[in-house]
Amino acid sequence: MKIRWFIYILVALAVAVPILAKIYFPVKRVSDSTRMVYDYIDKLPEGSVVIFSFDYGPSTAPELQPVAEALLRHCFERNIKAIGIALWPTGKLLGQKAFELVGEEMGKRYGEDYVYLGYRAGFSTVMLQMGEKIGKVFDMDYKKRPISQFPLMRRVKNYKDIDLLVDLAAGDSVEAWITYAYTKFDQKLAAAVTMVIVSQLYPYIQAQQLVGVIPGMLGAAEYEKLIDRPGFGMLGLSIQSIAHVLVILLVVIGNVEFFLARRRR
């Protein structure tokens, strides 16, 4: 058997067995960047408005969907109003799913407590126009109903009425939100992003352009701990820890083997 098959089987087992056995490791520490987002939302007064932008697709949903759900639960628990939009076509259904699931679970009323506006093409144009009038780019919700019929949307005109915008992102949309919404309109921003892009966003926290960053599945687990509602994030992080130990072991074994082989030559 080739060595790579051995590695594939080990990795598959390291992921499958903890899922079947439902192994949960406690989350003992919460990173500063996740706590900053939590604290910011937690300090918002009741009735504040948070926009969620779903800028990711199904391939990154395991990392970001649990974060979206945890953030929505936190907002609804604190009676904070939520508006959902998607600038990625593939984000539309994921956002809809998160809003419908958590909205129903928390007994929130559509139109008063939350509204989902769906997808709009245009990216930076959408971001800029939202600063003038959200209704200019989102005049209907995801079911093609005019936004004027929703009490929540009647009091939200542009960024001035938004207390926080959270970008759930798998690409470069966070930088675009910083450039167009924060720099031009002074809109407070937070981000929940995949692990692949998280490193490049930390400098924006230091420069106070972002309130905080929630890093992928790790952030989901941390946020679930903060709101005390364990979910897929916590399970996922436990499995990830096991898989990481395996990866580290394999890297060490690979290096030892490499140096031994070189010495033999």
Added chain:
Amino acid sequence: MGVWIAALLTLCIYSFLYKDNPFYKFAEHLFVGVAMGYSAVLTYRDGFVPYVWRYLKAGFTGEPEKLLIIVPTIIGILFFMRFIPRLSWLVRYPIAFSLGLGTGIALPLGIQANIYQQMYGTLSPFGALGKLSPFQIFNAVLMVIGVLSTLTYFFFSAEHRGGIRWVSRLGIIFLMIGFGSAFGNTVMGRIAILIGRMRFLLSDWLHLVR
């Protein structure tokens, strides 16, 4: 039915671990086709219909000011001239328009967001040194050293000899740490995706876990 299709397509994609094969190719091509079709339909339904078609209809039925939408629509249509060889030169106009507009909007905001504000972030801790803990001061100093040495590495107008060489070597170390961190995060992200798929297969498809 949907779960079965998704599960079989997942297995088709993972079959690439064995080697490139027709099942993988089928799933890959299907994915690209479906993604493009979905985006096209969504852009037509949520973009073209409400923001072009509806405006045109209103323009011809009593709200003539809405006919202004014809101007951006024509600019947009010019992008498609690329497919007509005789008229493909017309594509230069929408590209020039987009580039000019995009650069005009993005440049000042981009400089503000990515240079001025970042410089502020790097230097601002030194304005409040008295309020910082020793560890925070260490972090602030480390960050300035990292920024300066990394910039020195990319400074090619002077030969990297003597002091500059050592500073740029330090820059390489910072770069390597950055790459290592990014790579570690990438591994973490990829495993998260595997966890998502595996959970789908074991839970939604095989019902081995609830």
